[in-house]
Amino acid sequence: MPQFDSHFFSSLIFWELISFGILLWVLSKFALPPILEALETRERKIRDSIDQAEQNRTSAEQRLQEYEAKLRGAAQEAEAIVVEARSKAQRMLEENEQRLRTESERIKAETTQEIERARQKALQDIRGEAADLALLVAEKVLVRSLSGDxxxxxxxxALQAVSADSASGRA
Incomplete structure (x- = not known):
């Protein structure tokens, strides 16, 4: 086995070192720059992606805060609308009660006036009947025939007497 021969082994190491040096020089001259450039490009892309993700996260947090503020504002506005609607409903209820009270009082007054008119008419009718009855009684009592005058x-x-009696009875 010649490769384990000490004389042959030392020259083999020399040539292996020379070929390794040449290979290292060729790799560093032609292969290593594109590889390093690709690695740097990839590192830049990753760094840019991380920066972009950080900006997106910051932007998303800012939007979330804005949306939460808008949501709180909308909730307050909705609460204000509900309060206003309740006050309007209360106001309308009070107005309706007042209107109904006024209408009730008007109807009561009209009914009272109508009753008073009916009472006055009934009194007039009673006076007329009383006058007719008084004539009939007077005619029968006198047993004489009276002229139209x-x-x-x-x-x-008789009517004046009945009116005077009723007026003195009311007073």
């Missing part, structure tokens, strides 16, 4: 005069007197 006498009858009217007696009716007027």
């Amino acid at each position: 006498d009858s009217r005069r007696l009716a007027q007197e």
Whole structure:
């Protein structure tokens, strides 16, 4: 085995070192620069991606804070609208109650006036009936026949007497 021969072994190491040096020089001259450039490019892309991700995260946090602020504002606005709607409903309820109270009082007053008119008419009718009855009674009591003028005069007197009695009875 010649490779384990000490004389042959030393020259083999020399040539191996020379070929390794040449290979190292060729690799550093032609292969290593593109590899290093690719690694630097990749490192730059990764760094840019990390920076972009950080910017996106910051931007997302800022938007989240803005949306939360808008949401709080919308919630406050909704609460204000509900409060306003409740106050409007209360106001409308009070207005309706007032309107109904006024309408009720008006109807009560009209009814009272109508009752008073009916009472006055009933009193008038009673006076007329009383006058007719008084004439009839007077005619029967006197048992004489009266002329038309006498009858009217007696009716007027009876009517005045009944009116005077009713006026003194009310006072």
